[in-house]
Amino acid sequence: MATLEIKDLHASVVTDEGTKEILAGVNLTIRSGETHAIMGPNGSGKSTLSYAIAGHPRYRVTSGEVLLDGENVLEMGVDERARAGLFLAMQYPVEVPGVSMSNFLRSAATAVRGEAPKLRHWVKEVKDEMGKLDIAGEFADRSVNEGFSGGEKKRHEILQLSLLKPKFAILDETDSGLDVDALHVVSKGVNEFRENNDAGIMLITHYSRILKHVEPDYVHVFAEGRIVESGGKELADDLEENGYMKFTGQAEPAKA
Amino acid sequence: MTATGVEEDHSGAGSASGTDDNVATAVEAAVPAASRGERFTGFDVEAFEVPGGREENWRFTPMKRLRGLHDGSAVADGKAVVDVDGPEEITVETVDRADGRLGQAGVPSDRVAAQAFSSFTHATVVTAPGDTKLGKPATVRVTGPGEGRTAYGHVQIRVEPFGEAAVVLDHVGSGTVADNVEFVVGDGAKLTVVSVQDWADDAVHVSEQHLALGRDATLKHTVVTLGGDLVRVSPTARFGDSGGDVEMLGLYFADAGQHQEHRLFVDHARPHCKSNVLYKGALQGDGAHTVWIGDVLIRAAAEATDTFELNRNLVLTEGGRADSVPNLEIETGEIEGAGHASATGRFDDEQLFYLQSRGIAEDQARRLVVRAFFHEILMKIDVPEVRERLEASIEAELEAVNA
């Protein structure tokens, strides 16, 4: 049983023009086995929250805490956080030309597991997981994310999730840009991860459609850098009906 | 993307060039004022004008750091010692300037090379016999004259017709060295060369390497530049007859303050010859500067030529500059294929973050990227001892940036 606690988190983005406060006091506790949906309009700071937790250098935490089983995550390096059990499926996964997917996956698994996986098991494990996500075998030899379509990138994020088996996974708009079939495949991947691991999930989304496939235990509405409302699944239905209007004052639909 | 190329996409491979926005770099392929084939060449240094630094040939080189090699003020006050170690089939001779073979592979094409040709006192000639395949590579080690001293040198490597040889040309030590290195590859002969510039930090080395291929000759010429304060290597390949095949590979790794320049010229004047150029460089640290010039000329007589050249650079940290200038001139339409590509990319914070966010530590992430980048070239170095040594050197370079 693990706990991820986000306490009064304030963070700014560092740009050429200076720093701008984005997160205005986020409070959220996620326990193993729980799925928390974070829903919010564009620009509300959802990605900033995920990057701040993962330790992206462009985002500076100005106050507050992030604790993983009581350990201060904010004092850890980016790679340490991952090894401690955090995983971020990015909204825009990064291309790393020249480094093959297979080399990358193995390096990551070795780092996170603390030892190199036995080659024979590893090859089978990767092959099985790729198969489940409908990823063709040739992708293993391609450069990390290079020239991948949006949907292919998202599938590879979930592939990493299934191989790295974190304690807590933040999925940042993993559903965005997916067609119906891809959404099914990706949702299945997330559900399987949930079933086989006692992990906590922060499922960030703009639209409610993924929540029909990946059922959340809690739904939080995110606006202007913080959680403005929390509830159960019914909150997502409300958002789907009525949009973000009553939380943000702007008529932005939560339905595609 | 910057469109480049003078005469690109004639048939087949085509041309591409790309550069990340935020990398100090230049990828250009301006139409040169004159054809590369018309550049002045000569053995006598006095026949060359003293370059000022603006000339096409010198515009990227920090002239002040040449220590007078270009203007006659660098007086030879030391010796670059040449040691040859190799299989017993080879012949090693120390000859004087009068030896008629010297200069056979090519004529100096810049003032420093001409200065070296006009100034050396003795040359080393290494000959691999014909119709024989050497069992192991020969090593020719050139040791610099020592810090504060200057030396001019000359080395010629010959492979007699239908012979097969591998030679490692190893440059180590300190000082200022200008030289000409000739490779005379006889008809039907095969030569593999790895020229390693593993100089001490103070060294300045300006070298013209003349590659002369006979009929159906094969030459794999690899240049590896790691050390030195300023290293400028200019390999020129010429075909004496048809059927020649030259592969020119390069790997360079520039640290803070280092200037590494590679100027290639492939002169296709005979039909049915092939050239393939692949140079890759990494840069790290403030003031690291690399220059790659790839001139390929396909003359009217060079029908059925097949050529491709590629330069890629990886800028690992802020403050490095990679210049890359491919230039393809084609004077006949009857070719097999011709193309060039050049790209400079940056190992950026986003890539580092992505790899780290998967648990991979920073130094390992950097290594992963650099190893992958150089892998293609290292795999082509078919002298295992050298390949292993280079892998170790690259790891050491990476240690330096993480220190």
Ligand SMILES: Nc1ncnc2c1ncn2[C@@H]1O[C@H](COP(=O)(O)OP(=O)(O)O)[C@@H](O)[C@H]1O
């Ligand atoms: N790298 C950045 N540079 C400049 N502004 C940024 C950057 N990242 C985020 N922002 C700004 O921060 C706010 C929140 O962005 P983000 O966290 O991406 O929101 P969301 O993921 O909810 O769409 C937006 O106003 C956005 O413009």
Ligand SMILES: [Mg+2]
């Ligand atoms: Mg976002």
